[in-house]
Amino acid sequence: MDHSNRNLAFHPKSIVPGPSSPCRIEEILDVLRIGRRFLVCSHARPDGDAIGSMLAMGMLLEQLGKQADLVSADPVPVIHRALPGAEAIRCAQQVSGSYDAAILLECDGLERTRLKGLDRFFMINIDHHVTGTEYANINWIDRSAASVGELVYRLAKAAQMQITPQIATCLYTTLLTDTGGFCYGGTQASTFGLAQDLVLAGADPKRIAQKLYFSTPASKLLLLGRALRHLQHEGQLAWLWVTRREMEESHAHEEDCEGIVTFALCVSGVEAAFFLFELPDGRVQISLRSKGRIDVAEIAGQLGGGGHQSAAGCPMEGPLERACEQILSLLRPRVAEVAGGAAK
Numbered sequence: 513m514d515h516s517n518r519n520l521a522f523h524p525k526s527i528v529p530g531p532s533s534p535c536r537i538e539e540i541l542d543v544l545r546i547g548r549r550f551l552v553c554s555h556a557r558p559d560g561d562a563i564g565s566m567l568a569m570g571m572l573l574e575q576l577g578k579q580a581d582l583v584s585a586d587p588v589p590v591i592h593r594a595l596p597g598a599e600a601i602r603c604a605q606q607v608s609g610s611y612d613a614a615i616l617l618e619c620d621g622l623e624r625t626r627l628k629g630l631d632r633f634f635m636i637n638i639d640h641h642v643t644g645t646e647y648a649n650i651n652w653i654d655r656s657a658a659s660v661g662e663l664v665y666r667l668a669k670a671a672q673m674q675i676t677p678q679i680a681t682c683l684y685t686t687l688l689t690d691t692g693g694f695c696y697g698g699t700q701a702s703t704f705g706l707a708q709d710l711v712l713a714g715a716d717p718k719r720i721a722q723k724l725y726f727s728t729p730a731s732k733l734l735l736l737g738r739a740l741r742h743l744q745h746e747g748q749l750a751w752l753w754v755t756r757r758e759m760e761e762s763h764a765h766e767e768d769c770e771g772i773v774t775f776a777l778c779v780s781g782v783e784a785a786f787f788l789f790e791l792p793d794g795r796v797q798i799s800l801r802s803k804g805r806i807d808v809a810e811i812a813g814q815l816g817g818g819g820h821q822s823a824a825g826c827p828m829e830g831p832l833e834r835a836c837e838q839i840l841s842l843l844r845p846r847v848a849e850v851a852g853g854a855a856k
């Protein structure tokens with residue numbers, strides 16, 4: 513994709529390629545300081561990192577005296593609706609209007625937003641996926657960050673902005689959800705340093721954890737029951753699924769599928785797991801997880817998706833049985849490699 517013709521009048525130097533992190537932060541801050549109106553977006557089917565980062569970015573822009581419009585292709589999941597400012601996120605399929613820049617958070621490709629019209633704007637891409645691509649005018653991709661919220665925090669600190677309790681709550685949510693409660697690969701010493709900063713800034717860890725882990729809708733538990741009946745276990749692999757019909761019978765929504773894959777991964781001795789559910793258009797959505805020795809982002813990449821080494825996903829062509837066989841044919845050799853390596 514060629515972005516070189518875009519109107520960069522207000523910030524001509526930003527298309528010059530440069531090294532990452534500190535320079536990127538300064539480049540982004542320059543754009544934020546000069547512009548007045550910003551669009552803030554993330555990926556479709558937003559998760560905790562997507563929503564928390566968008567809200568924190570919106571509040572930080574307000575602090576700078578800027579106007580920020582928050583737009584998502586899909587609604588805010590019920591579990592995140594109590595986050596400060598969540599009601600400001602507008603649902604749309606197309607973006608229009610005039611903005612000095614569009615800030616895209618947590619999108620490894622522009623198509624992940626499922627929003628039309630974004631490529632008219634000067635784009636800033638802030639991401640941490642291993643599959644991240646440089647599709648924007650400024651690309652800040654830090655694969656070592658536990659969440660995109662961590663990058664938003666670093667941006668805020670660099671600009672000496674105030675981390676209010678509301679911002680801290682949103683950013684702590686990105687950290688807790690993207691590390692699976694400080695369990696996944698992205699979790700490192702600095703993650704706890706950031707968590708401490710955010711708690712000191714006013715995030716309430718107990719309240720946030722209770723909202724996330726002890727506020728499950730009954731529909732999700734019913735759906736989980738259906739999925740567990742399909743649980744398959746083969747050596748270091750486990751998988752489960754739900755059909756469209758089972759989703760309807762459980763009165764479940766797509767967002768209720770979030771996290772079900774974990775119940776396959778938590779089987780003792782399992783190294784990689786996946787969960788499948790049927791989409792209304794006949795395709796199948798897949799979530800892949802790994803305990804760290806199998807790179808599931810690479811598997812998802814082969815299927816046109818992306819993510820992280822230990823958490824990835826993508827939609828696939830149906831029917832469900834065929835999608836399942838296709839994933840197994842990619843995963844089985846990887847699992848055999850890991851098992852072979854362990855035996856040596």
Ligand SMILES: [Mn+2]
Pocket residue numbers: 561562618640658659660690
């Ligand atoms: Mn993330």
